[in-house]
Amino acid sequence: MPPRIAQIRLVSSHPQVYEPCDDSYALVDALLADRTKLLEHHPTICMEVGCGSGYVITSLALILGSEARNAYYFATDVNPYAATVTRETLEAHGVHAELVTTNIASGLEKRLSGLVDVMVVNPPYVPTPDEEVGSLGLSSAWAGGENGRNVIDKILPVADNLLSDKGWLYMLFLAENDPLQICLQMRDKGYGAKIVVQRSTEEETLHVIKFWRDPDIQMEGNEANLTPKTAPQRGLEFLLSHISRLSFRERQ
Amino acid sequence: MRLLTHNMLSSNIKGVINGFPLLIQAERVVEKQVDFNPDFLKNMFSKIDWKALADASKTMGYDELPDEVPDPSVLDSQEFLQKFHHALLELHLEEGALVCPETGRRFPVNKGIPNMLLHEDEV
Numbered sequence: 001m002p003p004r005i006a007q008i009r010l011v012s013s014h015p016q017v018y019e020p021c022d023d024s025y026a027l028v029d030a031l032l033a034d035r036t037k038l039l040e041h042h043p044t045i046c047m048e049v050g051c052g053s054g055y056v057i058t059s060l061a062l063i064l065g066s067e068a069r070n071a072y073y074f075a076t077d078v079n080p081y082a083a084t085v086t087r088e089t090l091e092a093h094g095v096h097a098e099l100v101t102t103n104i105a106s107g108l109e110k111r112l113s114g115l116v117d118v119m120v121v122n123p124p125y126v127p128t129p130d131e132e133v134g135s136l137g138l139s140s141a142w143a144g145g146e147n148g149r150n151v152i153d154k155i156l157p158v159a160d161n162l163l164s165d166k167g168w169l170y171m172l173f174l175a176e177n178d179p180l181q182i183c184l185q186m187r188d189k190g191y192g193a194k195i196v197v198q199r200s201t202e203e204e205t206l207h208v209i210k211f212w213r214d215p216d217i218q219m220e221g222n223e224a225n226l227t228p229k230t231a232p233q234r235g236l237e238f239l240l241s242h243i244s245r246l247s248f249r250e251r252q
Numbered sequence: 253m254r255l256l257t258h259n260m261l262s263s264n265i266k267g268v269i270n271g272f273p274l275l276i277q278a279e280r281v282v283e284k285q286v287d288f289n290p291d292f293l294k295n296m297f298s299k300i301d302w303k304a305l306a307d308a309s310k311t312m313g314y315d316e317l318p319d320e321v322p323d324p325s326v327l328d329s330q331e332f333l334q335k336f337h338h339a340l341l342e343l344h345l346e347e348g349a350l351v352c353p354e355t356g357r358r359f360p361v362n363k364g365i366p367n368m369l370l371h372e373d374e375v
Contacts, residue, residue: 044292044295044296069289069291069292070289070291070292070295072256072292072296074257074260078369080365080367080369083365084363084365087363087364087365096286098253098254098256098257099253099364099365100257100261100365100366100368101365101366101367101368101369102264102367102368102369103368103369103370106264106368106370107261107262107263107264107359107366107368108260108261109264110262110271110272111259111260111261111262111272111301112260115299136369
């Protein structure tokens with residue numbers, strides 16, 4: 001039997017809450033693609049930032065299911081309606097996550113620091129004027145400011161603080177967000193990166209990128225330019241060439 | 253909201269130094285049965301602030317946890333694990349508030365969801 005994901009007919013809704021769309025499906029596809037690895041990862045604390053309708057966190061809980069016996073789920077959203085809708089979606093599927101209405105992970109950052117094994121984020125990535133960022137309503141689900149990076153750039157340091165030593169971050173980006181630059185920035189903090197899902201529609205090109213702490217990368221930082229290229233570095237080069245190939249193809 | 257979540261929340265108001273633990277004002281507490289999983293409890297034991305959990309469970313009407321941090325050897329006791337399990341996962345604050353220990357600011361809890369959003373002058 002294939003692993004279950006959230007069913008659209010059971011996903012609750014509210015006029016002020018973003019409904020599952022292509023981006024949500026791409027993120028769940030990435031989690032499905034990594035299911036075996038996620039189970040072998042034996043996560044305890046799993047967390048979604050910006051849970052919206054609850055489609056993704058519900059799917060994660062279903063994908064890992066009873067095989068991930070020790071998994072415990074948190075989900076946050078800045079929109080109070082989203083937290084309520086997520087609760088309804090979770091209940092409709094018979095799974096549980098603890099919900100907090102908050103900005104990114106504010107209030108959880110001190111005590112959850114270094115404890116999150118799996119973090120999932122579908123950020124507000126749409127390029128908009130900066131003034132449109134920061135509402136508590138529907139537009140908080142998509143308004144991303146200049147290059148769509150305004151909120152993304154706030155989430156990344158929070159993720160760095162929350163992730164455990166073995167922590168994985170799955171995050172969705174639009175090509176306009178410059179995921180290549182984000183990967184380089186994360187690399188400076190010691191993270192490896194890999195595209196798990198790439199999806200192009202007429203309107204947008206989406207990448208789901210997985211980040212993990214890579215001790216080899218930090219070591220390279222200390223021994224700058226002296227060591228021969230190690231596997232993770234080649235991995236990054238592959239990723240970068242992959243992304244630039246994709247953007248090249250988009251220009252055709 | 254389970255008490256495990258309460259144990260992971262602290263006051264996020266700008267300038268607050270001692271924002272943990274948040275005091276619980278309980279208006280409605282519900283109990284929901286959760287599958288008993290000793291591995292999970294043993295895993296979480298070291299991550300939990302014991303005093304915050306013991307005090308919180310008392311506020312929620314459950315007085316079975318020891319006040320002092322138990323020796324990790326208690327994790328071999330089924331009886332202890334059952335109590336820990338109940339306090340950590342089965343007691344839900346459904347309606348009420350969490351109160352910042354330093355400023356007295358109330359964070360409402362509705363439908364089991366704490367609202368930690370700050371006003372502009374608190375960020």
